[in-house]
Amino acid sequence: MSNIDMIEAAADRLKGHVRETPLLSSPFLDEIAGRRVLVKPECLQHTGSFKFRGAWSAISALDDAARNRGVIAYSSGNHAQGVAYAAAQHGISSVIVMPSDAPKLKIENTRALGGEVILYDRATESREDIGEALATERGLTLIRPYDEPQVIAGQGTTGLELARQALELDVTEGDVLVCCGGGGLTSGIALALEHHAPGLRARPCEPEGFDDVKRSLQVGAIQSNNASSGNICDAILTPQPGLITFPILQRLCGPGLAVSEQEALHAVALAFLRLKIVLEPGGAVSLASALFRKDQIEGDTVIVVASGGNVDPQIFEQALEFLT
Amino acid sequence: MSNIDMIEAAADRLKGHVRETPLLSSPFLDEIAGRRVLVKPECLQHTGSFKFRGAWSAISALDDAARNRGVIAYSSGNHAQGVAYAAAQHGISSVIVMPSDAPKLKIENTRALGGEVILYDRATESREDIGEALATERGLTLIRPYDEPQVIAGQGTTGLELARQALELDVTEGDVLVCCGGGGLTSGIALALEHHAPGLRARPCEPEGFDDVKRSLQVGAIQSNNASSGNICDAILTPQPGLITFPILQRLCGPGLAVSEQEALHAVALAFLRLKIVLEPGGAVSLASALFRKDQIEGDTVIVVASGGNVDPQIFEQALEFLT
Incomplete structure (x- = not known):
């Protein structure tokens, strides 16, 4: 189970490898939101999203023998x-199992970053079968995207930075809006806020x-989505909260917030x-929630974790239309 | 005359008000440039460019009486x-004298940030006449954009941060590419590098x-441009180097670099x-120079100061065409 000690240990292992992202702000955003908005841009993290933190945490936590055999992940x-x-x-080597119809740019980027990409046909093959065969054959360790204590610990280092940065600005109370897929x-x-900034409350967006x-938070039990695709926010479309993440979310988070695709694009703009x-x-x-759900937010200051920036130019141009 | 003591004093006055920008990097840019590229993104500074540093430095250096009367600037x-x-x-109050044909968004932004915008007709009026009349009438202090020791001192705080950040990465030698208008x-x-990282050499782009x-650096004397407009890099089109800045540039900088409009747009993309x-x-x-003038650059690592991000969506879309 993930806890604050694991997050602090992960922060030690990430030191000098992870990028500390700043807190940004703009009086124009404050005016729209009706309160001060502080944005932590994890799009500026290595590889363009916070995911590098969890990956580094999990890989660096392996024993030498396991790490040297390599790791495997399913993700596009x-x-x-x-x-x-x-x-x-x-x-060390990594195998990334991706659907053969994944965007070409993502496949190329993953290869260029050092991953061995194995493509599979979504219609006729199972990525788990392929992955398990490879993992057994080569002794690879699977790095799960969210339901994995050392991955959660790595992502939690975002919260350690944020707690310290907020305190430097004398912000000790308020909502922290976080883009949420598997949690x-x-x-x-x-978890990081519970220990280092107990007046700040995480809220999934x-x-x-x-x-x-x-x-799931409303009902008090894990609920699933009806669909698994068909939304522009592809990075955070997961079927349901994780079995490890949900009890933590339930114990510590405020109510969730939801925004439309148009609101998300407007926030991008x-x-x-x-x-x-x-x-x-x-x-x-998360930013869209701060700007367009202000009646559901409490406090004079809201903190927004903007989790990633890997967007296709075409989608970005669609967002820019809000400005013309 | 500007010197390192003024820069360090400016840094003290800016503390807690300026945003410390991080150093960013990407293995993909390293590959294009043929060496490690470290980018200091001053676009993330308050108001979207490094200019906030010099403005804060100059205003905070005024005596109370002068500061309370307000300041004036000519700029669009x-x-x-x-x-x-x-x-x-x-x-305090500020008067910004802008041409009446300046982009509407820039006029609106300047007003929204608290400036009193005075528009003038470029064809029939002189901004200096208007400015001097207002300055005399209200006792306003003129804040020049670059040929002003306290403004130079404020911009120099970028170099203090950069020298420290480079040292943390064990980078002690190499070129520092800087977008250059008036200097x-x-x-x-x-000036900051001379004292804190003497192995790093600034180069105007x-x-x-x-x-x-x-x-001007080649000839050893101030040279002017033939035109004053007609280039997409509007933020850095100045008629000639400043009388205060040029002797500093001449004493301390390596040779200048120049790139095409298309290369600048490609770097934006x-x-x-x-x-x-x-x-x-x-x-x-500066980034375009690192990527597309690599034969004119020395060292294993190049540092790039990316100075601003106030770009119209239409121009940005033009840049994104390099990616499709």
């Missing part, structure tokens, strides 16, 4: 790039129609205009 | 926004056809894709 997105790059930086980042941050975490950062829609649902 | 760009916001944060940022950084600083930051073309000529 940010987790793939985080694992591939963290493995390469450790000097690895949100649960890690919630999701796309409408894929708000499994919000509904405002982050471009006012913060000069590049967000993907799934990495902007 | 980044300096205007920096001065307006720094003045507002000091609780305030470049000369400030050069400009658009081709507007490379007055490059030519790569900064979007690989660093997840928003640059304007004039803020990306």
